[in-house]
Amino acid sequence: MLNLSIVLEDSARNNPDGTAIVFGDMRLPYSMIDTVANQVANLLVSRGIRKGDKVALACPNLPYFPFVYYGILKAGATVVPLNVLLQSREIAYHLDDSDAKALFCFEGTPELPLGERGKAGFEAAEGCEHFFVLPATPLATESEYGESFWAALGGMAAEFETVQTAPDDTAVILYTSGTTGQPKGAELSHQNMLMNAIVSDRMFPATEGGDVYLGVLPMFHSFGQTTVMNTGFLRGATVVLMPRFEPGEALELMRREGVTFFAGVPTMYWGMLTKIHAEGAEVPGTLRIAVAGGASSPVEVLKDFEKTFGVGILEGYGLSETSPVASFNQPGRPAKPGTIGTPIWGVEMKLVDGDWKTVEGEGPGEIAIRGHNVMKGYYGRPEATAEVMHDGWFRTGDIATRDADGYYAIIDRAKDMIIRGGFNVYPRELEEVLMTHEAVSLAAVVGVTHESHGEEIKAYVIRTPGATITEDELMAWCKQNMAAYKYPRIIEFRDALPMTATGKILKRELR
Structure with missing residues (x-):
């Protein structure tokens, strides 16, 4: 018996009155999160949801998320979390593809009409039988979109005996962003997710x-x-929820709540630093650990953050398919800025070529991973699984080098590599160089089609506030600082760059 919901149950047993969630003025103790999760489990069982059934959850960072997430797990079912930016057609696709029997969906706001999209997606997905609305107004028992969560929980018992699940039973199906074709669901077991939180x-x-x-x-x-919810709950920490990142608000919450641990993507760190330097926002003093992942942090941002906050950013690496943490700049070992550190406990990494042959020495090669964190496979897609899995190893699609101490450094996504006139150009390297220029605040480099060279190199740049540099001046500077086959021949200034819900720069929209 092993069930991921133990991370909540154990803390609720040992520290029932400890604050689990802070959201606005709400402070919710562990005992309450566990009780509502028990009611959710009772609700699911009463509606015919059985062990192994899939239940989807579309909700931003609100207290509803842990209520429903752990409730689904307690019932022995599998959680299918959905990106809140999906349109109704995409919601229907995910419900169909995962064989979801039920959908818990946040009602949404005028800016994010999730309830409306969720309802339409649910109606288009034939196999999905139950639709529960998570109302925007706390405790509201009615919603125009369907059955309210609070009305459905009425009369549900506060106790529930967690369904026995095996370590290899599927706990979560995480859909990967689908840069190639349709999104695929990575099936992660209770053991995958629990071990990742424990490590x-x-x-x-x-x-x-x-x-x-x-x-x-x-x-x-x-x-x-x-790294935030499951690990935070496992250690009985307080998790301060913030549904949308806004740098000033994040800094204010850190100060007000005495935040000790922050995990973010590089653009969040960049946003907070920009806010501090441009407007003199106060630097919070309680932060002890700052971790980054999701994309490589520009070295300039790492340096600036350490100087400003007095805390270094520890970079890690992982994918949905690896639960996600695979490697990290681990405390107790020297951190190497610009690297993704070394494999975490119980996980192996190596570099391989296109034929799965091991690449010795520094590389470069494609990262392959083996260990307790690797998914069971893509749900319902044996061919896609066979393409990326071999002898327990999972190939990531990320190209990296490895130094003499075993630290890995990502050069780029295999598919982001630009081939200009026969030369391989890695956008990440050029972005790093661009960001050392004092007039450049953020840069994204992509390949655009070109008749004679195959691809040409284009840079999108956000200038630092007040900078007046022109495209030609910046291009001349690049020419002096980069190899002739590498420097961008086209530069376009922008006020903002398109980003995913998780804060990664969307390169496919820039191509």
């Missing part, structure tokens, strides 16, 4: 007096789900 917890010593996590990474995404 993440073990890496960082607890703060005396308890830890406070800022939960701004979306919990529907593997990074926020594992």
